[in-house]
Amino acid sequence: MADQILENIQWQEGEISRADRERLIQQKGTTIWFTGLSGSGKSTIAIALEKALYQRNTLSYRLDGDNIRLGINKNLGFSAVDRAENIRRIGEISKLFSDCGAIALSSFISPYRQDRENVRTLHEESGIKFIEVFVDCSLEVAETRDPKGLYKKARDGKIKNFTGIDDPYETPKNPEIHLRTDQLTLEQEIKTIILYLEQQGIIN
Amino acid sequence: MADQILENIQWQEGEISRADRERLIQQKGTTIWFTGLSGSGKSTIAIALEKALYQRNTLSYRLDGDNIRLGINKNLGFSAVDRAENIRRIGEISKLFSDCGAIALSSFISPYRQDRENVRTLHEESGIKFIEVFVDCSLEVAETRDPKGLYKKARDGKIKNFTGIDDPYETPKNPEIHLRTDQLTLEQEIKTIILYLEQQGIIN
Numbered sequence: 277m278a279d280q281i282l283e284n285i286q287w288q289e290g291e292i293s294r295a296d297r298e299r300l301i302q303q304k305g306t307t308i309w310f311t312g313l314s315g316s317g318k319s320t321i322a323i324a325l326e327k328a329l330y331q332r333n334t335l336s337y338r339l340d341g342d343n344i345r346l347g348i349n350k351n352l353g354f355s356a357v358d359r360a361e362n363i364r365r366i367g368e369i370s371k372l373f374s375d376c377g378a379i380a381l382s383s384f385i386s387p388y389r390q391d392r393e394n395v396r397t398l399h400e401e402s403g404i405k406f407i408e409v410f411v412d413c414s415l416e417v418a419e420t421r422d423p424k425g426l427y428k429k430a431r432d433g434k435i436k437n438f439t440g441i442d443d444p445y446e447t448p449k450n451p452e453i454h455l456r457t458d459q460l461t462l463e464q465e466i467k468t469i470i471l472y473l474e475q476q477g478i479i480n
Numbered sequence: 481m482a483d484q485i486l487e488n489i490q491w492q493e494g495e496i497s498r499a500d501r502e503r504l505i506q507q508k509g510t511t512i513w514f515t516g517l518s519g520s521g522k523s524t525i526a527i528a529l530e531k532a533l534y535q536r537n538t539l540s541y542r543l544d545g546d547n548i549r550l551g552i553n554k555n556l557g558f559s560a561v562d563r564a565e566n567i568r569r570i571g572e573i574s575k576l577f578s579d580c581g582a583i584a585l586s587s588f589i590s591p592y593r594q595d596r597e598n599v600r601t602l603h604e605e606s607g608i609k610f611i612e613v614f615v616d617c618s619l620e621v622a623e624t625r626d627p628k629g630l631y632k633k634a635r636d637g638k639i640k641n642f643t644g645i646d647d648p649y650e651t652p653k654n655p656e657i658h659l660r661t662d663q664l665t666l667e668q669e670i671k672t673i674i675l676y677l678e679q680q681g682i683i684n
Contacts, residue, residue: 292530301505301539326496335505337580348572361555368552369573376541378580
């Protein structure tokens with residue numbers, strides 16, 4: 277049977293391209309990049325969006341601290357150089373996933389504008405859509421939520437260079453999507469993103 | 481319309497898993513790791529396999545020097561430490577792709593047994609299939625092919641630590657697939673791999 281199938285293969289000219297893969301899985305490779313303070317709601321939104329996309333038969337893949345900081349980036353610390361390298365690598369991986377045809381959902385504080393711009397450029401140079409989602413809530417609200425108890429530790433001086441406390445968060449100037457998570461419900465947030473993806477022809 | 485679709489979403493408990501993604505794209509996430517000398521035929525086989533899988537509606541993604549060495553690993557050289565880090569990162573990325581449900585096709589000389597074993601362990605610890613393909617041909621044949629003119633440069637001393645010349649290639653002890661590319665046609669090689677994938681239930 278394998279023989280027969282292989283004899284029937286119509287060999288294409290050239291290599292399989294991103295367009296070929298997109299045709300195969302009927303979607304458009306894209307990176308959705310969630311940036312915002314710790315506790316702003318990035319992961320909550322990414323997890324909910326992943327489900328919403330799945331229900332629409334769309335393949336997405338989440339990149340976050342769990343599978344990145346403990347995996348490929350486990351040899352990086354939190355110095356300025358390592359933080360930049362952390363975001364650079366995540367940007368490269370996001371690009372590979374979107375080049376594969378999937379929707380990469382990358383949620384990282386990524387506090388520095390230049391680092392995010394570099395990732396955007398990396399995508400756009402290859403003709404891949406990059407959607408920056410500013411997951412915005414006030415420091416006060418994020419600190420009240422403090423899901424991992426990190427703000428308390430930063431206030432107590434047990435964590436240094438913590439974004440929002442003693443390290444800056446540089447807000448996006450022109451994000452494709454701006455979500456005020458202290459004013460919207462999770463359902464409204466997902467709705468906003470899905471609508472944008474539809475309008476951009478990324479999903480049907 | 482977005483509203484209506486979103487209201488109809490049936491929220492699942494928990495997060496989307498690898499099994500969910502595999503169900504969605506109807507295949508089994510796997511890493512196929514091609515190892516062998518420069519000129520042994522790794523890339524040729526990976527490119528042909530990618531086409532064969534595509535013809536079978538199977539999503540695969542090739543990781544190779546073009547998209548890795550010039551991308552995420554562009555800050556690595558060829559020292560022993562950097563070579564190990566190169567393979568470590570590629571292993572982590574392969575694992576992310578197979579976790580996504582795709583078939584990662586990773587073709588790198590990867591001359592050291594320990595580096596390859598680490599990548600295997602990384603996959604197997606997560607219950608992901610890792611298929612090592614030993615792309616085997618004699619040094620003499622590889623050197624005659626010399627597609628990039630690298631052996632000549634190594635013999636002339638213009639490249640140091642070149643695998644097979646002045647750096648060792650440690651052959652796999654128990655590769656899942658062993659291809660003698662100086663004895664098989666490309667079609668036979670692809671047939672062998674496809675048959676193995678079928679037997680393992682990775683593709684239908």
